Amino acid sequence: xxxxxxxxxxxxxxxxxxxxxxxxxxxxxxxxxxxxxxxxxxxxxxxxxxxxxxxxxxxxxxxxxxxxxxxxxxxxxxxxxxxxxxxxxxxxxxxxxxxxxxxxxxxxxxxxxxxxxxxxxxxxxxxxxxxxxxxxxxxxxxxxxxxxxxxxxxxxx
Amino acid sequence: xxxxxxxxxxxxxxxxxxxxxxxxxxxxxxxxxxxxxxxxxxxxxxxxxxxxxxxxxxxxxxxxxxxxxxxxxxxxxxxxxxxxxxxxxxxxxxxxxxxxxxxxxxxxxxxxxxxxxxxxxxxxxxxxxxxxxxxxxxxxxxxxxxxxxxxxxxxxx
DNA sequence: GCAAAATAAATTGCACACAATTAAATTGTG
DNA sequence: CACAATTTAATTGTGTGCAATTTATTTTGC
Numbered sequence: 001x002x003x004x005x006x007x008x009x010x011x012x013x014x015x016x017x018x019x020x021x022x023x024x025x026x027x028x029x030x031x032x033x034x035x036x037x038x039x040x041x042x043x044x045x046x047x048x049x050x051x052x053x054x055x056x057x058x059x060x061x062x063x064x065x066x067x068x069x070x071x072x073x074x075x076x077x078x079x080x081x082x083x084x085x086x087x088x089x090x091x092x093x094x095x096x097x098x099x100x101x102x103x104x105x106x107x108x109x110x111x112x113x114x115x116x117x118x119x120x121x122x123x124x125x126x127x128x129x130x131x132x133x134x135x136x137x138x139x140x141x142x143x144x145x146x147x148x149x150x151x152x153x154x155x156x157x
Numbered sequence: 158x159x160x161x162x163x164x165x166x167x168x169x170x171x172x173x174x175x176x177x178x179x180x181x182x183x184x185x186x187x188x189x190x191x192x193x194x195x196x197x198x199x200x201x202x203x204x205x206x207x208x209x210x211x212x213x214x215x216x217x218x219x220x221x222x223x224x225x226x227x228x229x230x231x232x233x234x235x236x237x238x239x240x241x242x243x244x245x246x247x248x249x250x251x252x253x254x255x256x257x258x259x260x261x262x263x264x265x266x267x268x269x270x271x272x273x274x275x276x277x278x279x280x281x282x283x284x285x286x287x288x289x290x291x292x293x294x295x296x297x298x299x300x301x302x303x304x305x306x307x308x309x310x311x312x313x314x
Numbered sequence: 315g316c317a318a319a320a321t322a323a324a325t326t327g328c329a330c331a332c333a334a335t336t337a338a339a340t341t342g343t344g
Numbered sequence: 345c346a347c348a349a350t351t352t353a354a355t356t357g358t359g360t361g362c363a364a365t366t367t368a369t370t371t372t373g374c
Contacts, residue, residue, distance in 0.1 A: 016301050017185075017297050017300065017301045017304075018185050018189070018204075019204060019207075019232075020300075020301050020304040020305055020308070021178070021181055021182040021185050021304065022182050022185070022186075022200075022204065023232075023233055023308060024178055024182070024304045024305075024307060024308045024311075025178040025179050025181070025182035026233065026361075026362095027233075027308050027311045027312055028174075028175050028178050028179070028311065029179075029361090030362095031311050032175070042329065042330075043179075043330090044329085044330065044331090045329095047175075047176060047179065050176075067352080067353095068352075068353065068354095069351090069352065069353080075176075075180075076180055076183065076184075077330095077331075077332090078331085078332065078333090078353095079352075079353050079354065079355090080331075080332060080333080080334090080353095080354080080355080080356090081330065081331050081332070082353090083353065083354055083355080084329080084330085084354090084355095085329080085330070088329080103339075103340070103351095103352085104338075104339055104340085104352095105338065105339045105340070105351065105352040105353065106339095106351095106352065106353080107352080107353060107354090133310065134310055135307070135310050135311075139303070139306075139307065140174050140307075142303065143174065143177075143300075143303050143304070143307055144173050144174045144177050146296070146299065146300050146303065147174075147177040147178065147181045147300070148177055148181075149296075150181060150292070150296065150297075150300055151177070151180060151181045151184050153290065153291055153292050154181075154184050154185065154188050154292075155184055183331080183332095186331090186332095187332095199358095199359065199360075200360090201359085201360065201361090202359095224322080224323095225322075225323065225324095226321090226322060226323080234360095234361075234362090235323095235361085235362065235363090236322075236323050236324065236325095237323095237324080237325080237326090237361075237362060237363080237364090238360065238361050238362070239323090240323065240324055240325080241324090241325095241359080241360085242359080242360070245359080260321095260322085260369075260370070261322095261368075261369055261370085262321065262322040262323070262368065262369045262370070263321095263322060263323085263369095264322080264323060264324090
């Protein structure tokens with residue numbers, strides 16, 4: 001059996017992309033650590049907060065119900081991840097969880113005032129990072145666009 | 158205090174990139190699941206195997222010592238992640254772990270014959286996926302290049 | 315030579331991810 | 345209305361990631 005062959009192949013090409021995504025995603029998380037530590041939250045908790053900040057904004061008031069599953073659709077996460085994460089956020093005073101009166105199966109999530117106060121702090125840190133880094137905004141936008149295009153093709157298969 | 162402001166800002170822009178990376182990385186992992194399940198390994202175990210497959214190839218024989226820390230540098234992972242992962246792979250007969258005779262602090266890792274036999278299977282699956290998908294190889298290469306460029310700027314800060 | 319510093323893994327503890335299952339509530343259908 | 349099918353979270357179990365600490369070994373400085 002051939003178990004040792006050359007690496008100038010699909011395998012190596014693809015390895016590089018799948019690993020680049022894996023490495024870049026973790027590097028991004030690492031880059032956020034100073035801010036996250038200062039705010040006392042984790043990276044996925046920050047993503048949850050960003051969705052909740054959007055939902056709490058005036059424009060979005062009459063939008064979708066802020067349920068666990070709506071949050072899950074937005075972040076592509078399931079209740080197995082979100083339920084314990086939201087419980088920790090509730091413990092830390094960042095969100096409130098309550099059952100919908102209309103349908104007791106649904107758990108509604110809302111950001112607290114304390115959770116809202118983290119938004120300007122996060123914004124300030126992010127904008128100062130962008131300023132002090134050598135990262136070009138156009139590059140970021142192109143990468144973002146290409147990533148989503150790739151992600152859509154990936155999930156279409 | 159201003160806790161509710163517009164989202165046409167650095168925060169929103171950056172959220173999209175950091176979330177795109179997070180989502181794309183997990184989507185890639187999901188896309189690999191059918192193959193990984195068939196091979197009986199996890200995604201990070203697959204990444205480890207790819208490094209070990211490279212190291213086992215003839216060209217690389219006199220390269221760096223296949224230690225846990227060398228593996229960690231390649232994958233940007235530490236022993237806290239790798240040690241238990243490699244133990245599981247050893248349990249499953251995919252790798253061997255032994256202490257270096259030259260330096261007893263160092264744990265050397267080598268792929269077994271069983272571990273090598275997974276390589277052609279992985280290659281076959283990956284190439285068939287690329288063929289059957291609508292993903293353009295040039296797009297993949299560009300995304301890969303842009304990702305590494307971004308990753309380097311990120312880790313430079 | 316030998317104690318202190320440095321190095322390499324391993325360990326510990328916590329927080330995700332996610333597959334699979336379970337439990338509770340609601341909806342659809344006869 | 346009854347009751348099966350569906351929907352929504354929560355739960356369970358396994359495997360990462362990673363910070364922080366510990367253990368074992370080697371190197372360095374004197």
